[in-house]
Amino acid sequence: MQTTNLIANGGAESDPGGTGQPSAVTGWTVLEGAAAVVAYGTPGYPAPGGPGPADRGRNFLSGGTSARTRLTQLVTLPGTAQIDAGTTRFDFAGWLGGYAEQDDGVRLSLEFLSAAGTPLGLCVLGPVTATDRGRATGLLRRAGAGTVPPSSRTARVLLLFTRDGGTFNDGYADSLSLSLTAGGS
Numbered sequence: 001m002q003t004t005n006l007i008a009n010g011g012a013e014s015d016p017g018g019t020g021q022p023s024a025v026t027g028w029t030v031l032e033g034a035a036a037v038v039a040y041g042t043p044g045y046p047a048p049g050g051p052g053p054a055d056r057g058r059n060f061l062s063g064g065t066s067a068r069t070r071l072t073q074l075v076t077l078p079g080t081a082q083i084d085a086g087t088t089r090f091d092f093a094g095w096l097g098g099y100a101e102q103d104d105g106v107r108l109s110l111e112f113l114s115a116a117g118t119p120l121g122l123c124v125l126g127p128v129t130a131t132d133r134g135r136a137t138g139l140l141r142r143a144g145a146g147t148v149p150p151s152s153r154t155a156r157v158l159l160l161f162t163r164d165g166g167t168f169n170d171g172y173a174d175s176l177s178l179s180l181t182a183g184g185s
Helices: 080-084
Strands: 029-032 036-039 059-062 068-076 088-098 105-113 119-125 138-147 154-162 172-182
Touching: 059 154, 088 105, 088 119, 105 172, 119 138, 138 172, 154 172
Parallel strands: none
Antiparallel strands: 029 068, 036 059, 059 172, 068 154, 088 138, 088 172, 105 119, 105 154
């Protein structure tokens, strides 16, 4: 078994791109704040040819106008027999970034849960700092991999955008992915 991307709307392509104002994000539940789907090339945001995924679509996610924005989605994991045998590998990745010299950022986390909701494992990516980005506006790829903990039935994906300065929360995220492969460890 090898899955395709299990994260719904990980590139914000299911929604029309805006200019940084709060908007709904298909597939994600807002826990705090108000995210924004932003079109690449919007003035003051990442450009279509700037640092970021080579296969980027039209849009990316940002933290909107809130000092702190949290989005989540719960993913049902397939292949429970292989998971329980300890032979399922996960690959988790995302392009994370921000604006120029600001240290606004985003952290992407993946938490494996049992059927009862007990946390069994955690993988955290980011944030990407202004220094990491060379003080340029853009996104850098961050990735993690490992074995899915036995007894995992769901995975909670969480995006936490934080504003360090300014009026907009310029943590950016795009091309978020989670895939599973049976037989790897």
